[in-house]
Amino acid sequence: MSGEEAPTQQLQPEQEKKPDEPPPAAPEPPLESEGSPAAAAEEKELPCRALVLTGYGGYDKVKMQVKALSPSQLKAGEVLLRVKACGLNFAELLGRQGLYELLPAPPVTMGMEGCGVIEACGEDVKDRKVGDRVITLARSGMWQEVVIVPADRTFLMPEQMSFEEGAALSVNYLTAYMMLFEMANLRPGKSVLIHMAAGGVGVAVTQLCRTVQDVTVFGTASASKHETISQGGVTHPIDYRTKDYVEEIRKISPKGVDIVLDPLGGSDTQKGFSLLKPLGSLIVFGAANCVTGQKKNLLAMAKTWYHQLSLSALKLMQVNKAVGGFHLGYIPDEELISRTMVMLLELYKQGKIKPRIDSCYHFEEVTDAMKRMHERQNIGKVILLPEAKKKEEEKPKSDPEPVESEEKTGAAVSEQKEEVAEEVQAEKD
Amino acid sequence: MSGEEAPTQQLQPEQEKKPDEPPPAAPEPPLESEGSPAAAAEEKELPCRALVLTGYGGYDKVKMQVKALSPSQLKAGEVLLRVKACGLNFAELLGRQGLYELLPAPPVTMGMEGCGVIEACGEDVKDRKVGDRVITLARSGMWQEVVIVPADRTFLMPEQMSFEEGAALSVNYLTAYMMLFEMANLRPGKSVLIHMAAGGVGVAVTQLCRTVQDVTVFGTASASKHETISQGGVTHPIDYRTKDYVEEIRKISPKGVDIVLDPLGGSDTQKGFSLLKPLGSLIVFGAANCVTGQKKNLLAMAKTWYHQLSLSALKLMQVNKAVGGFHLGYIPDEELISRTMVMLLELYKQGKIKPRIDSCYHFEEVTDAMKRMHERQNIGKVILLPEAKKKEEEKPKSDPEPVESEEKTGAAVSEQKEEVAEEVQAEKD
Numbered sequence: 024m025s026g027e028e029a030p031t032q033q034l035q036p037e038q039e040k041k042p043d044e045p046p047p048a049a050p051e052p053p054l055e056s057e058g059s060p061a062a063a064a065e066e067k068e069l070p071c072r073a074l075v076l077t078g079y080g081g082y083d084k085v086k087m088q089v090k091a092l093s094p095s096q097l098k099a100g101e102v103l104l105r106v107k108a109c110g111l112n113f114a115e116l117l118g119r120q121g122l123y124e125l126l127p128a129p130p131v132t133m134g135m136e137g138c139g140v141i142e143a144c145g146e147d148v149k150d151r152k153v154g155d156r157v158i159t160l161a162r163s164g165m166w167q168e169v170v171i172v173p174a175d176r177t178f179l180m181p182e183q184m185s186f187e188e189g190a191a192l193s194v195n196y197l198t199a200y201m202m203l204f205e206m207a208n209l210r211p212g213k214s215v216l217i218h219m220a221a222g223g224v225g226v227a228v229t230q231l232c233r234t235v236q237d238v239t240v241f242g243t244a245s246a247s248k249h250e251t252i253s254q255g256g257v258t259h260p261i262d263y264r265t266k267d268y269v270e271e272i273r274k275i276s277p278k279g280v281d282i283v284l285d286p287l288g289g290s291d292t293q294k295g296f297s298l299l300k301p302l303g304s305l306i307v308f309g310a311a312n313c314v315t316g317q318k319k320n321l322l323a324m325a326k327t328w329y330h331q332l333s334l335s336a337l338k339l340m341q342v343n344k345a346v347g348g349f350h351l352g353y354i355p356d357e358e359l360i361s362r363t364m365v366m367l368l369e370l371y372k373q374g375k376i377k378p379r380i381d382s383c384y385h386f387e388e389v390t391d392a393m394k395r396m397h398e399r400q401n402i403g404k405v406i407l408l409p410e411a412k413k414k415e416e417e418k419p420k421s422d423p424e425p426v427e428s429e430e431k432t433g434a435a436v437s438e439q440k441e442e443v444a445e446e447v448q449a450e451k452d
Numbered sequence: 453m454s455g456e457e458a459p460t461q462q463l464q465p466e467q468e469k470k471p472d473e474p475p476p477a478a479p480e481p482p483l484e485s486e487g488s489p490a491a492a493a494e495e496k497e498l499p500c501r502a503l504v505l506t507g508y509g510g511y512d513k514v515k516m517q518v519k520a521l522s523p524s525q526l527k528a529g530e531v532l533l534r535v536k537a538c539g540l541n542f543a544e545l546l547g548r549q550g551l552y553e554l555l556p557a558p559p560v561t562m563g564m565e566g567c568g569v570i571e572a573c574g575e576d577v578k579d580r581k582v583g584d585r586v587i588t589l590a591r592s593g594m595w596q597e598v599v600i601v602p603a604d605r606t607f608l609m610p611e612q613m614s615f616e617e618g619a620a621l622s623v624n625y626l627t628a629y630m631m632l633f634e635m636a637n638l639r640p641g642k643s644v645l646i647h648m649a650a651g652g653v654g655v656a657v658t659q660l661c662r663t664v665q666d667v668t669v670f671g672t673a674s675a676s677k678h679e680t681i682s683q684g685g686v687t688h689p690i691d692y693r694t695k696d697y698v699e700e701i702r703k704i705s706p707k708g709v710d711i712v713l714d715p716l717g718g719s720d721t722q723k724g725f726s727l728l729k730p731l732g733s734l735i736v737f738g739a740a741n742c743v744t745g746q747k748k749n750l751l752a753m754a755k756t757w758y759h760q761l762s763l764s765a766l767k768l769m770q771v772n773k774a775v776g777g778f779h780l781g782y783i784p785d786e787e788l789i790s791r792t793m794v795m796l797l798e799l800y801k802q803g804k805i806k807p808r809i810d811s812c813y814h815f816e817e818v819t820d821a822m823k824r825m826h827e828r829q830n831i832g833k834v835i836l837l838p839e840a841k842k843k844e845e846e847k848p849k850s851d852p853e854p855v856e857s858e859e860k861t862g863a864a865v866s867e868q869k870e871e872v873a874e875e876v877q878a879e880k881d
Contacts, residue, residue, distance in 0.1 A: 205731045206774055208637035242494055285765075301783055302634045304774065307765040313663050319601025332765045334760060336721050336736040337712075343783055345733065348768025354730055 029074075064141060068093050072409055074166035074389050076129045079121030081317035082390040085133065086292040092169050099146040102174045104159065108190035108383070109137035111392050111405040112223070113286070114352070115412040119393070120318060122310075125162050125352040134166030134407075135352075138180060138189030156180040158364070160193040162352060166386070168409040176357070178364045181372050188371075191223065191378035191404035196367045197360060198351050199227035200309060202284055206347050207304045211236040214273065216298065218291065219311065220257050221402040223378075228284060229256040230231040230376045241280060243268050251402050255379065269294050279303065287312045289327035296332055301343040308349040309333070317397070379403030385412040412441050463563040464768060497522050501838055503595035503818050505558045508550030510746035513820040514562065521598050531580055531603045532572040533588065537619035537812070538595050539565040540821050540834040541652070542715070542740060543781070547592075548822070549747060553737075554591050554781040563595030563836075564781075567609060567618030577603040585609040587793070589622040591781060595815070597838040607793045610801050617800075620652065620807035620833035625796045627737060627780050628656035631713055635776050636733045640665040642710040645727065646699065647720065648740065649686050650831040651678040652807075655711060658685040659805045670709060672697050680831050684808065698723050708732070716741045718756035725761055730772040735775055736761075737778040746826070808832030832848075 068091040075088045115133050118126040126133070138158040141151055151157065157177035163169060170313055180189045203209040209232065217228045217410035220242025232238040233256045242257035249260040259275055261268045272280065281303045288310030295305050312327045334346060354360060370376045381401035384392035385408045392405050496522040504517045526532055533769070544562050547555035567587040569578055580586065586606035593599060600820050610619045631639040638661065646657045649671025662685045671686035678689035688704055690697045701709065710732045712724035717739030741756045764777060783789060795803040799805045810830035813821035814837045821834050 067749065094621050156589025167609060201731065205637075206733075208635070215512065288765065302630065302637075302788075304776070306774070307769055309769075311765065334763060334775075335774065336717065336761045337739065339775060340736055340738075340779045342784055343776075343778055345735070346763075346766060346768060347733070347772075347774025348770065349772055350769045353772050354728060357730075442574055 030166075069169050071387055072168045072411070074134065074386055075131045076119060076126070076131050078129050079119065082393055084119055084129070085389050085393065087386050087389070090132075090167070092171070094143055097171055099145055100148060100174055101145040101171050102141045102148060102151055102157075102177060103143040103145075104137075104157065104170050104172060104177070105135045105138045105142050106139040106165065106168055106170055106409050107186035108139070109134050109398055109407040109409065110190045110192050110194060110223070112136070113309060113396065114194075116393060117310075122324075127163060132164045135162060136160045136190060136193040137165040137170070138186050141177075141436065142169070144174065150174070151179075152179060156184075156186075156189070158189045160192055160197075160360075160387055166389075166407060166409075168445040175361075178361075178368060181368060184316045184371060187380045187404075187406045188378045188385060191380060191407055192367060192371070193364065194224035194351060195227040195378070195404065196231070196376065197255040197363055198224050199231050199347065200363055200367060201354070201359075202306050202308060202349050203228065203231055203282070205451075206306055206349060207282045207284075209235055209238065209282060210360055211238070214239040214241065214276060214300075215282045215284065216241040216243075216268075216280045216295065217257075217284045218243045218263075218287050219399070220244045220252050220260065222286075222396075223400075223401075224284075224286065224308070225252070226255060226403050227376070227380045231370075232256065234370065234375050239276070239280075241268075241272055241275075245399065248402050269298060271435040272298055282306070284308065286310075288331060290330040291337070293330060296344065296346065299342075299344045304334075304347060306347045306349050316334060341359050369432050380403050383408055387412055392424070458660075470556060470728065474553055498598050501597040501815055501840070502561045503563065503815055503836070505548060505560050505562050506617060507550065507557070508766065511548075513548055513558070514818050514822070515526045516815050516818070519596070520686065521596075521600070526572055526574040527601055528575040529577060529603055530574040530600050530607060531570045531577055531586075532574075533566075533568045533586065533599050533601060533606070534571050535566045535568040535597055535599055535778065535838050536615035537567055538650070538836040539619045539623060539823055540565050540836055541565070541623050543623075544723065544824055545822060546739075550820060556592060561593045561596050561847075563593060564591060565589040565619060565622045566594040566599070567615055569605075571598070579603070579605060580608075585613075585615075586620070587622055589789075595818075595836060595838075605616075607790075607797060610797060611801060616809045616833075616835045617807045619835055620809060621800070622793065623780060624652035624656040624807070624833065625660070625805065627653050627778065628660050628790055629792055629796060630780070630783070631735050631737060632657065632660055632711070635735055635778060636711045636713075638664055638667065638711060640667070643668040643670065643705060644711045644713065645670040645672075645697075645709045645722050645724065646686075646713045647672045647692075647716050647829070649673045649681050649689065651825075651828075652683070652717075652830075652833045653713075653715065653737070655684060655808045655832050656805070660799075661685065663799065663804050668705070668709075670697075670701055670704075674828065677831050689720070698727060701727060711735070713737065715739075719759040721761040722759060725763075725775065728771075728773045733774040733776060733777050734761075735776045755763075770858050799865060810834050812837055814839065816841055 071090045071092040073088055073090050074085055076084055077086050078084050094103055111136055114123050117123040118133060140158060141155045143155050144151055144153060146179040151174045157179055159172045159177045186209055215238060217225050219225050220229060221244040225242060229240055232240050239258045240256060241259045241261060242252055243261045243263040244252055245264050246262040252260050259301045261271045279300045281300055283298060283305040285292050285295045285305060285307045286309035288307060291312065292307055299305055310327055381403040382395060383406040389407060392407055395401050396405050500519045500521040501518055502519050503514055505513055506515050507513050523532055531751055543552050545753055546552040547562060552779040558855045566844060570582055570584045570586060573580060573582060586608055588601045588606045614692055644667060646654050648654050649658060650673040654671060658669055661669050668687045669685060670688045670690060671681055673681055681689050690700045708727040708729045711731055712727060712734040714721050714724045714734060714736045715837040716740035718741040720741065721736055728734055739756055744791045761775065810832040810836040811824060818836060821836055824830050825834050
């Protein structure tokens with residue numbers, strides 16, 4: 024695949040968007056004939072629930088809308104996928120505020136990753152068939168009940184993998200894997216600092232570190248999450264809210280750490296750089312410090328920008344350190360992404376990695392989902408479910424895998440409401 | 453070893469320096485009793501030829517002097533070493549011009565690496581004995597007939613290794629190894645660009661790349677050296693004098709390269725960065741572009757400084773690239789250096805690496821040696837020999853290993869005099 028833009032465009036039939044809020048979703052009719060899908064789907068339009076960013080701003084800018092998707096759009100090499108679960112990423116919080124340049128301008132259906140069941144295959148699709156459970160990813164457009172994607176951008180899910188796990192794998196684990204093994208050269212005996220260690224990438228990094236011998240993981244997270252992340256493999260959890268993490272790390276490892284993975288930006292990048300041992304690498308992969316309130320905060324952005332690490336090559340020579348940046352959205356190499364996905368699915372089958380699901384929210388609860396991540400309440404991945412909310416007891420019928428017992432639905436938020444929900448980043452700067 | 457400064461101080465008995473040029477060196481008397489070396493050496497002062505930097509400037513600032521070294525200085529844990537061969541490094545050209553901040557202020561004996569035979573051991577030296585052939589390295593002080601060094605900073609030479617090879621191993625191969633495997637994460641199938649591919653580090657990088665499967669090496673060097681470096685393992689030699697190496701590489705590999713090792717600095721660092729594939733690393737390990745004429749050139753320095761790569765963390769994120777700096781002199785971790793030396797000696801024994809000796813010069817020919825490197829005439833390592841120059845036919849008697857047939861003495865310079873000896877860097881900017 025050469026066109027970086029292709030998946031995004033294909034996933035966004037925005038021309039069909041209705042400006043006014045459509046009526047609540049009707050139950051979606053199944054495609055009638057699996058035998059000749061293209062023919063069967065030719066005439067019908069599928070109603071399709073989608074989470075659409077209607078403008079930049081607070082939570083209310085993400086609205087559930089019902090679009091109409093015509094299966095006749097299905098082109099050669101593409102598959103039509105009924106999405107069962109989608110991942111929520113920090114990039115989407117940034118995107119809602121207008122801070123994520125890879126997201127097309129609103130109105131746009133958001134969502135970078137999801138998984139589901141193939142309902143129709145276009146011509147020339149050889150190694151996928153109707154009924155296959157697959158994971159897929161794109162720049163946007165995945166928060167939608169039905170999507171059309173290139174078949175070669177889908178990855179077969181292992182049998183034992185739930186849809187929630189499938190939706191939690193791609194963005195977080197690709198990011199963690201590429202940073203640790205492609206850029207930072209993780210090897211036995213090394214030490215790693217990961218911020219937001221209880222987040223989706225944090226959990227993925229921790230699990231991948233455990234696939235290498237004798238790796239020490241320093242992870243920052245609020246104290247209430249320490250027990251969980253310790254069990255997950257963080258050697259030294261550090262409460263960044265009450266302690267100076269630089270001091271804490273120096274107490275344990277006076278020489279510092281070999282690898283720092285930094286999703287925060289600004290002054291934390293500088294601190295991370297100072298913590299590097301000689302021959303160590305810092306990799307910046309986000310600017311979470313930009314996000315404070317619900318809406319774009321110019322002061323936080325300016326601070327993050329002002330404090331960001333800026334280095335000359337000569338300075339790096341004097342300290343024997345390396346600084347890199349990572350952004351999955353800017354990886355143009357589809358083949359590399361595919362190869363890494365295959366590797367990750369293999370690690371999953373071997374039981375070496377397993378996405379930790381924090382909570383699941385139906386599309387109509389997307390505000391709660393975003394709040395949970397924004398307020399850093401989650402431990403692991405926040406999942407969005409396209410299917411309309413029913414009584415909580417009812418399990419979705421079409422889901423061949425039972426939802427894992429550790430998963431929570433919307434109720435999860437209230438369970439942890441006692442946790443301080445203030446603007447945590449404001450404290451940090 | 454904790455003290456970074458210790459070896460340097462021990463290697464520089466500058467307090468004994470005679471301000472006036474001493475008489476020509478007398479043949480050095482051998483230590484009388486090998487059985488009780490400390491006792492035997494107690495009273496005598498050893499005359500000791502040394503190459504001393506007397507002030508910053510041109511070639512004439514490095515003068516041969518005869519110092520007196522008292523073996524009674526030998527402290528516990530140290531050995532007294534008769535140096536048989538020393539390496540010349542680009543850092544010494546910089547140092548002579550006052551551009552190498554790790555070199556103590558003149559007057560100072562130069563030289564970062566050498567090898568020879570142990571003539572006396574201090575107390576508490578357990579795993580070294582008189583007669584051992586060893587390699588050693590320090591920040592300065594190695595260009596001297598006899599040196600005192602900590603025993604744990606010496607490395608036993610394999611039997612088949614010549615002194616010239618021993619003197620060529622440490623700085624170049626440590627630099628190459630740490631850059632390729634500690635910082636840049638060289639793996640099968642990757643591509644590497646090395647500038648000055650015919651230089652000491654260039655040859656080491658090329659050989660180490662060959663220890664990994666399917667690595668493509670792009671190497672810049674003047675056309676007259678292409679045949680030799682091709683035989684050495686450079687896949688694509690590029691004549692930077694007549695061609696734009698960025699264009700040449702893009703013709704062969706449109707996506708660029710995975711690893712760029714940059715000893716030049718300035719605008720070449722920017723070009724190297726532009727050539728990186730996503731997830732690629734650039735490592736700057738020198739600023740050879742600063743060196744044009746014999747003396748410090750403020751304009752070249754300013755240009756190199758002005759054009760040097762300066763990056764913010766956010767910029768790196770957008771391109772998925774990493775930039776590091778490497779400088780062996782700033783590696784404080786003695787244990788890491790020792791471990792890597794042991795690994796390199798093992799690779800030598802396996803026949804996987806073998807320093808390429810360009811030419812050998814006696815101490816009195818140091819100006820020719822520096823010129824040869826300065827004018828980029830060398831292919832491989834330029835070696836300095838402490839022993840006084842005799843008739844060319846005579847082999848040194850004390851050398852247990854025959855000098856390799858491919859090595860040349862001073863005559864090497866004139867052999868290649870036809871090669872253009874202009875200020876090659878001036879062309880590049």
